[in-house]
Amino acid sequence: MSSATATAPNYELIQQDGLDTGLLEVSMGPHHPSTHGVFRMDVKLDGETVVDLSPVFGYLHRNHEKLAENMSYLGSMPFTDRLDYFNSMTNNWAYALAAEKLVEIEVPERAEYLRVIMAELTRLVNHLSLVGFFVNDLGALGTPLLYAFREREKILDLFEQASGARMMCNYFRFGGLRNDVPEGWLDRAREVVDRFPVFLDEYEKLLCENEIILSRTQGVGNLSRDLAISAGITGPMLRASGERYDLRKVDRYGIYDRFQFRVPYSDGDVGDCYDRFIVRMLEMRESIGILKQALDGIEHGPVLGNAPKVFKPKPAEVYGRVEAPKGELGFYLIADGTPKPYRYRVRPPSLINLTVLRDMCLGQKVADAVIILGSIDIVLGEVDR
Amino acid sequence: MTLHHYLILAAVLFCVGLIGVFTRRNAIVVLFSVEIMLNAANLNFIAFWRYSENPALLHGPLFTLFAIAVAAAEVAVGLALVIAVYRHFKTVDLESMDTLREE
Amino acid sequence: MNEEIAFWMLSAIAVLGALVAVRKRNLIHGVFALMVFFAGLAGLFLLLLAEFIAAAQILVYIGAVGILLLFAIMLTERVAGDDGRRMTSRGWFWGLVAAVAVFVVLLLPPIQQFPSPEHARAIEPSVKELGEKLMHPYVVTLEVLALLLTAALIGAVTAAQGVRMPKEEDSPE
Amino acid sequence: MSPDLVRDILIATVPLMVIFPTLFAFTTWLERKALARIQNRIGPNKVGVPLTRYGGRFSLFGLGQPLADGIKMLFKENIVPRDADRLFHLLAPILALIPAMLVLCFLPIEFPWTESLLPVQAFLLDGAVIFFFAITGLNTLAIFMAGWASRNKYSLLGGMRAIAQMVSYEIPLVLSAVVVVMMVGSLNAAEIANAQAGWNWFVFTPWGLAAFVIFFIASLAETNRSPFDLPEAESEIIAGYFTEYSGFKFALFFLGEYIAMFAISGLAVTLFLGGGAGPGIATLPWLSAMWFIAKIFALIAVMIWLRGTLPRLRVDQLMGFAWKFLLPLSILNILVAGFAHFIPQENIVSKVAVWVVSLGILYMAAKGLNQLNRPNVRPRDYKYAE
Structure with missing residues (x-):
C-alpha cells in the first residue's frame, strides 16, 4: 500500500497539535444500512474524520469457484447468476464467452443481437439502481431510489418474459441463448427503451444540478488516474478517473463492432464521486443508443447453435471477459480434457474496484466513506463469491 | 416564606459548592462547584430584591443578569484553560499539576 | 401554602442536585445533576417572580454552560466517563468542617442584622x-x-x- | 393548593396533552402517506378501524396504522445494552419528551375553554418567547444523554452531532425571532400574535420574510428533520442517538420529536404567520385555534415534502451553513429591520421604497454570502471516446 499513503493526508502531522482524544474505532457493518450487503469497514475516526479504514469481507463466501470445478461446464452457468445478482445477464455472457473460446462454438446472428440487448438492458438496470442507492446513501430517503426502481421494474419484467426469472435469469447458453424471446417481446422492449430517455431527463434534472448533491460529491473520494490504472480499476470508475477504456471498444466481443456508440469519460484527473455518478448517467444514454440500433437490426433465426450439453474440451487455457456494468468481468478457465474445468477463476470487478476504498476514504468524513463505498458500486455476491 | 428561608438555602448551596472545591481534584468538577457557589449568591440577590423596600428599582435582577453573563464568560474561559492544561499535562487532576513544587 | 410546597420541593431539588454534582464520581452524571440544580434554582427564581432571570438561568446555564461542560468532559476524559480513577476522599472531613464554618459565618450577620420582612410586596413582573x-x-x-x-x-x-x-x-x- | 387553581391548571394543560399526541398519531400517518406518494408508493392502506375484523371493510386509507404502530411499540421488548448506563438510558426518552410537551403551553392557541383561565396561561407570561427557547434547548441534553448512555459508538456520534448542530442552529433561530420581538416590543407570545391581527402578518414584511425563512431552516435543524437529520442519519450512523432504543422508549423519542416539531412550527406561526389570525374568527372565535393548527400543519407538510426531496448535508457543511450563512444573514436582518422601523413611512411611496430597498439588501446579502461560502462546485464537462 505504498501508493495508498501517497494520496492520503499525512495523519501523524495533523495529530501533532490536536487534542489527544483518542480515536474512535467503529465497525461499520456487516449489517449496516449502507454497506450494500454483508460488508464491513473497520473505521478509525478522529471526530468525524476517517483516519484509517480496512475493508473486511467474506461474509457471503459461497465457494463459487471450487463448486464450479466439480461440475460440468454448463452446470455452473446458473451459479454465475449469483455472482453479481443485479446483472445476471452479463455474468452469463462472460462465462459463455470463455467457454465458447474453449470449444469454438459459433453463435447464431439473432442470439448475438439478443445478447447485446440483454447486456445493455442489464447495464441500464445496474446503473439505475446504483444511482438510486448512491443518492440514498446521500440521505435522500429513498425517493430517487424508488424512482429508479420504477424503471427497473419495467426492464425486469422484460427479463422475466424472456427467461422466466427476474434476477437469476440463467438465460445464456454456450452457443447462444436458452430460448428465443416470446412473441411481441421486441416491441415491448422497444417501448421501454423509447420511454427511457424521458425518465433519464427527469432524473438528471432532479439530481445532477442539485446543490446539496454537488457539494456532497464533488471533491470527495478522489481517485487519480494513475492510482486507478495501477490498482487495476475497470469500468465506469476507471473512466470517471479520466481513462478511456471500455472492453466493448477494446475487445469488440460479440457484435459490438456493428454499433455506433461513444464511451463517456471524465476529462479531468479528479475522479471523485460526482464523476463516477455522472459517467454512469451518461453511459445509460449510450446504452439506449445501442439498444435502439440492436432492436432495429435484429432478424429472425435460431438462437442456439448446436453445442453439446456436456463436452470434453481439449486441454487449454482461456480467458473470456466482458464489460460488465461494474467493470471488467472475466472468467479464466483451464481445461484438462475432462468434462469439468481444472481451474475456474472469476475476475470480479467489484472486488478489484473495492481495493482502492481505503485510499479514497482517508481524510474524508465518515459520511463520505459511505457515499464513496456507494459510488464504487459493489455487490457482495461478486466480492465474496 | 420569609427572607431568612432563602438566605439559609443560599448559604447551604454555597457550602455545598465549597465542599466541592475543597474535596475534588478534577478541574472540571472544581469549576462547576464554583458555579454552584455563584448561583447561590445569585439566589441571595434575587431574594433580597424580592423582599426589599423598593423592588421596582430592579437592582437584584439586573445584578443577577450581569452575574450570569459574567459567569458564562468565566465558564467559557475556564473550560478553555482546562483544555489547554489538559493538552499540556494530559490530565485534569489538579494535584498532579504541580510543576512548581520542589520534588 | 402553594408557595411553601413549591419552595421546599425546589430547595430539596437544588440542594440534592448540588450535592450529587460535587460528589458523584461519574462526571457525566455530575453534570446532569448540576443541571438539575440549575433547574431547581430557576424554579426558585420563578417563585420569587424574577421571570426573566429564570429564563436566562435555563438558557445560559442549562443550555450553554451545561453543554460546554459536557464538551470539555468529552474532550478530556475517556468517552466512557467513569474511568474508575480514585477520587480523593482525604479532604472530605476537613472540607465539610470548613464548609460548615463558612456557613455559620455567612449566616450569622444577616440573620441577626436584617429583620426578616414577613411578606414580600406585591409586584408586577x-x-x-x-x-x-x-x-x-x-x-x-x-x-x-x-x-x-x-x-x-x-x-x-x-x-x-x-x-x-x-x-x-x-x-x- | 387551592382547588380552583388545580382545576384551572388541569383544564389548561390536559387538553394540550391530549390534542397534540393525537395530532402526532395523525401526522405519522400523514407523513408515511405523503412520503409514499412522493415516492410512487401507496403507503399504509390496510389497517382501518378495528371493525374490519368483524366483517366490515373499513380501511379508511390506513388511518388505523398509527394505532397499530402504537400497540406494537407498547408490546415490543425493551432492550437495554449490557454496558449501558441504565438510569440515563431510561431517563433520556422521558427528558426528550418533557420539554417538548412543556413548550406547547407557550403557544398562544386560544381554545374556547381557555378564555376563563387567563391567569394560568403560560403564553401570557411576560417572557414567554424566551422561555420557549430556553426550554427547547433542553432537548439537546436528552439527545446527548441517549447517545452517551447507550454505550454505542453510533449513538455517541449521533449525540455529539446533535449537540453541535442544535447549539449552532439555536443562534440563528433566536436571532430571527428577535426581529419580531423588536417590532412588537414584547416577549409575550399572546401580544405578538395579537399584533398581527388581520393580515398584518410579519411574514409579509421583507425582514419578516427573511427572518421566517431563516427561522424555518433553523427549526428544521433543531428538530433534526431532513436535510439536517444528521444526528439520526440512517445511511451513516444507523439511527444515531436512538440506535439502542426499542419499544416504548423509542416511541417516546418518536413522540418527543414530533411534539417538538409541532412546538417549533407553532412558534413560527406565532411569530410570523399571525398566530390564530384568519378569516372568520370575528364571528366564530373557536376558529382561531383551528387556524393555528392548520398553519402548523402547513409547515409540517413542507417539512414532509423536504424530507422526501432533499439529500442530507455533511457535518462540516451543516456547521458552515449555520455559522457562515444563516448567522450573518440574521444579524443583517436585525439591522435592516431596525433601520426600516425608524425610517418614517407616512405615505405609500416611502413605504414601498423602504420595502424594496430592504428586500434588495437582504437578497443581495444572501446572494453574496452564498457566493462566498460556495464550495468549489460546478457542473462539469465530460468527453466521449469514439
Whole structure:
C-alpha cells in the first residue's frame, strides 16, 4: 500500500497539535444500512474524520469457484447468476464467452443481437439502481431510489418474459441463448427503451444540478488516474478517473463492432464521486443508443447453435471477459480434457474496484466513506463469491 | 416564606459548592462547584430584591443578569484553560499539576 | 401554602442536585445533576417572580454552560466517563468542617442584622421594565458586558486552540 | 393548593396533552402517506378501524396504522445494552419528551375553554418567547444523554452531532425571532400574535420574510428533520442517538420529536404567520385555534415534502451553513429591520421604497454570502471516446 499513503493526508502531522482524544474505532457493518450487503469497514475516526479504514469481507463466501470445478461446464452457468445478482445477464455472457473460446462454438446472428440487448438492458438496470442507492446513501430517503426502481421494474419484467426469472435469469447458453424471446417481446422492449430517455431527463434534472448533491460529491473520494490504472480499476470508475477504456471498444466481443456508440469519460484527473455518478448517467444514454440500433437490426433465426450439453474440451487455457456494468468481468478457465474445468477463476470487478476504498476514504468524513463505498458500486455476491 | 428561608438555602448551596472545591481534584468538577457557589449568591440577590423596600428599582435582577453573563464568560474561559492544561499535562487532576513544587 | 410546597420541593431539588454534582464520581452524571440544580434554582427564581432571570438561568446555564461542560468532559476524559480513577476522599472531613464554618459565618450577620420582612410586596413582573433599565441607566454596563463576552469568546478560542507549531516539513514525500 | 387553581391548571394543560399526541398519531400517518406518494408508493392502506375484523371493510386509507404502530411499540421488548448506563438510558426518552410537551403551553392557541383561565396561561407570561427557547434547548441534553448512555459508538456520534448542530442552529433561530420581538416590543407570545391581527402578518414584511425563512431552516435543524437529520442519519450512523432504543422508549423519542416539531412550527406561526389570525374568527372565535393548527400543519407538510426531496448535508457543511450563512444573514436582518422601523413611512411611496430597498439588501446579502461560502462546485464537462 505504498501508493495508498501517497494520496492520503499525512495523519501523524495533523495529530501533532490536536487534542489527544483518542480515536474512535467503529465497525461499520456487516449489517449496516449502507454497506450494500454483508460488508464491513473497520473505521478509525478522529471526530468525524476517517483516519484509517480496512475493508473486511467474506461474509457471503459461497465457494463459487471450487463448486464450479466439480461440475460440468454448463452446470455452473446458473451459479454465475449469483455472482453479481443485479446483472445476471452479463455474468452469463462472460462465462459463455470463455467457454465458447474453449470449444469454438459459433453463435447464431439473432442470439448475438439478443445478447447485446440483454447486456445493455442489464447495464441500464445496474446503473439505475446504483444511482438510486448512491443518492440514498446521500440521505435522500429513498425517493430517487424508488424512482429508479420504477424503471427497473419495467426492464425486469422484460427479463422475466424472456427467461422466466427476474434476477437469476440463467438465460445464456454456450452457443447462444436458452430460448428465443416470446412473441411481441421486441416491441415491448422497444417501448421501454423509447420511454427511457424521458425518465433519464427527469432524473438528471432532479439530481445532477442539485446543490446539496454537488457539494456532497464533488471533491470527495478522489481517485487519480494513475492510482486507478495501477490498482487495476475497470469500468465506469476507471473512466470517471479520466481513462478511456471500455472492453466493448477494446475487445469488440460479440457484435459490438456493428454499433455506433461513444464511451463517456471524465476529462479531468479528479475522479471523485460526482464523476463516477455522472459517467454512469451518461453511459445509460449510450446504452439506449445501442439498444435502439440492436432492436432495429435484429432478424429472425435460431438462437442456439448446436453445442453439446456436456463436452470434453481439449486441454487449454482461456480467458473470456466482458464489460460488465461494474467493470471488467472475466472468467479464466483451464481445461484438462475432462468434462469439468481444472481451474475456474472469476475476475470480479467489484472486488478489484473495492481495493482502492481505503485510499479514497482517508481524510474524508465518515459520511463520505459511505457515499464513496456507494459510488464504487459493489455487490457482495461478486466480492465474496 | 420569609427572607431568612432563602438566605439559609443560599448559604447551604454555597457550602455545598465549597465542599466541592475543597474535596475534588478534577478541574472540571472544581469549576462547576464554583458555579454552584455563584448561583447561590445569585439566589441571595434575587431574594433580597424580592423582599426589599423598593423592588421596582430592579437592582437584584439586573445584578443577577450581569452575574450570569459574567459567569458564562468565566465558564467559557475556564473550560478553555482546562483544555489547554489538559493538552499540556494530559490530565485534569489538579494535584498532579504541580510543576512548581520542589520534588 | 402553594408557595411553601413549591419552595421546599425546589430547595430539596437544588440542594440534592448540588450535592450529587460535587460528589458523584461519574462526571457525566455530575453534570446532569448540576443541571438539575440549575433547574431547581430557576424554579426558585420563578417563585420569587424574577421571570426573566429564570429564563436566562435555563438558557445560559442549562443550555450553554451545561453543554460546554459536557464538551470539555468529552474532550478530556475517556468517552466512557467513569474511568474508575480514585477520587480523593482525604479532604472530605476537613472540607465539610470548613464548609460548615463558612456557613455559620455567612449566616450569622444577616440573620441577626436584617429583620426578616414577613411578606414580600406585591409586584408586577415585567420584562419590559428590565429592558428599559438595561437601556437607560445601565447601558454602559451592558456595553462593557458585551465587550467582556467578546473578549472571553476570543480568549477561550485562543486558549483552547493551543499554540500551533509551524509544521517543520509540509510534505515529506 | 387551592382547588380552583388545580382545576384551572388541569383544564389548561390536559387538553394540550391530549390534542397534540393525537395530532402526532395523525401526522405519522400523514407523513408515511405523503412520503409514499412522493415516492410512487401507496403507503399504509390496510389497517382501518378495528371493525374490519368483524366483517366490515373499513380501511379508511390506513388511518388505523398509527394505532397499530402504537400497540406494537407498547408490546415490543425493551432492550437495554449490557454496558449501558441504565438510569440515563431510561431517563433520556422521558427528558426528550418533557420539554417538548412543556413548550406547547407557550403557544398562544386560544381554545374556547381557555378564555376563563387567563391567569394560568403560560403564553401570557411576560417572557414567554424566551422561555420557549430556553426550554427547547433542553432537548439537546436528552439527545446527548441517549447517545452517551447507550454505550454505542453510533449513538455517541449521533449525540455529539446533535449537540453541535442544535447549539449552532439555536443562534440563528433566536436571532430571527428577535426581529419580531423588536417590532412588537414584547416577549409575550399572546401580544405578538395579537399584533398581527388581520393580515398584518410579519411574514409579509421583507425582514419578516427573511427572518421566517431563516427561522424555518433553523427549526428544521433543531428538530433534526431532513436535510439536517444528521444526528439520526440512517445511511451513516444507523439511527444515531436512538440506535439502542426499542419499544416504548423509542416511541417516546418518536413522540418527543414530533411534539417538538409541532412546538417549533407553532412558534413560527406565532411569530410570523399571525398566530390564530384568519378569516372568520370575528364571528366564530373557536376558529382561531383551528387556524393555528392548520398553519402548523402547513409547515409540517413542507417539512414532509423536504424530507422526501432533499439529500442530507455533511457535518462540516451543516456547521458552515449555520455559522457562515444563516448567522450573518440574521444579524443583517436585525439591522435592516431596525433601520426600516425608524425610517418614517407616512405615505405609500416611502413605504414601498423602504420595502424594496430592504428586500434588495437582504437578497443581495444572501446572494453574496452564498457566493462566498460556495464550495468549489460546478457542473462539469465530460468527453466521449469514439
